Amino acid sequence: MARISDLLEGGRTFSIELWPPRSETAERRLETALAELQLLRPAFTSITYGAGGSTRERTHDLVVRLQHQSSMTAMAHLTCAAHRREQLEDVLVRYRDAGVENILALHGDPPLDADSGLPDGDLRYALDLVELARSVSPFCVAVAAHPEGHPQAPDRATDRRHTALKLEVADFAITQFFFHLEDYLDLVESLSALGVDKPVIPGIMPITSVRTVTRMCELSGTEVPRSVTDRLEPVADQPDEVRRIGVEVATELGQKLLAEGVPGLHFYTMNQAAATREIYNNLGLGPAV
Numbered sequence: 001m002a003r004i005s006d007l008l009e010g011g012r013t014f015s016i017e018l019w020p021p022r023s024e025t026a027e028r029r030l031e032t033a034l035a036e037l038q039l040l041r042p043a044f045t046s047i048t049y050g051a052g053g054s055t056r057e058r059t060h061d062l063v064v065r066l067q068h069q070s071s072m073t074a075m076a077h078l079t080c081a082a083h084r085r086e087q088l089e090d091v092l093v094r095y096r097d098a099g100v101e102n103i104l105a106l107h108g109d110p111p112l113d114a115d116s117g118l119p120d121g122d123l124r125y126a127l128d129l130v131e132l133a134r135s136v137s138p139f140c141v142a143v144a145a146h147p148e149g150h151p152q153a154p155d156r157a158t159d160r161r162h163t164a165l166k167l168e169v170a171d172f173a174i175t176q177f178f179f180h181l182e183d184y185l186d187l188v189e190s191l192s193a194l195g196v197d198k199p200v201i202p203g204i205m206p207i208t209s210v211r212t213v214t215r216m217c218e219l220s221g222t223e224v225p226r227s228v229t230d231r232l233e234p235v236a237d238q239p240d241e242v243r244r245i246g247v248e249v250a251t252e253l254g255q256k257l258l259a260e261g262v263p264g265l266h267f268y269t270m271n272q273a274a275a276t277r278e279i280y281n282n283l284g285l286g287p288a289v
């Protein structure tokens, strides 16, 4: 068990994101992926939360299980949209009592297949959730950062100011996935200019399906560079080729980020081990598997 802020002080971290499975089939797939991903010895594993509470119990159960029954340090995502303050306090108290030390405090987005937004909750912004978490326990608290600016912010500079405010009270940030190195560098420089030098871990998402990445980009406001779409479009109906190119693109970005001295890399695994394992191996991270 560890606080991720302590791990970051000790050096660069390589970490992964998983989501709690929704069905028995998805559960079996996750178990297979987990067996492989554990071999990569990630510094920590973060578990997503369905905004509005759709995965409240499943997120909790997976976080607590990984924390106590595996070699992995777990971090629980928690979103404040569509929640009453007491519901959030209840979740945080349960994590505290279960010995979970790491929380990723977020606003929350509707699921990929939703056709409407989320209702407001008692807390307006992720910053309020950071403060609530801190009032419950001395958790290590992380927040999200958006290299291209958050899509609902009026402009990038305003979003950078909001990110700086929440990172001032949080321990570190993990970014939304992105494809342009310059967006990440600009984010870190802007935060530094605003007086915030906490670690900002870049999030890397290997493209494994053109349809999924298109939907995720729409939601997060991420732009896929023309150079990447040009490579993907001719093979869009060949899943193995898409995956191969996705791994190549993520490896190239990872290499550039490592050369820039980033504090870590966080992999959006989509509950699949193969792409992350290949990128790990290509980048020479962790044990070759």
Ligand SMILES: Cc1cc2nc3c(=O)[nH]c(=O)nc-3n(C[C@H](O)[C@H](O)[C@H](O)COP(=O)(O)OP(=O)(O)OC[C@H]3O[C@@H](n4cnc5c(N)ncnc54)[C@H](O)[C@@H]3O)c2cc1C
Pocket (backbone or CB within 6 Å): 047, 048, 049, 050, 051, 077, 078, 079, 104, 105, 106, 107, 108, 109, 110, 124, 125, 126, 127, 143, 144, 145, 150, 151, 152, 153, 154, 158, 159, 162, 163, 166, 174, 175, 176, 177, 203
């Ligand atoms: C690493 C990572 C993990 C994620 N995991 C999940 C997950 O598990 N579940 C899920 O549903 N979503 C998840 N998301 C998506 C996230 O919930 C969305 O990106 C969401 O739209 C914004 O979340 P946030 O925490 O950055 O929000 P906030 O920090 O609350 O920001 C939201 C918007 O409000 C603006 N804002 C902030 N403060 C102020 C202020 N004081 N005044 C005016 N405007 C303000 C910001 O500029 C931004 O436009 C994740 C994102 C990342 C990067």
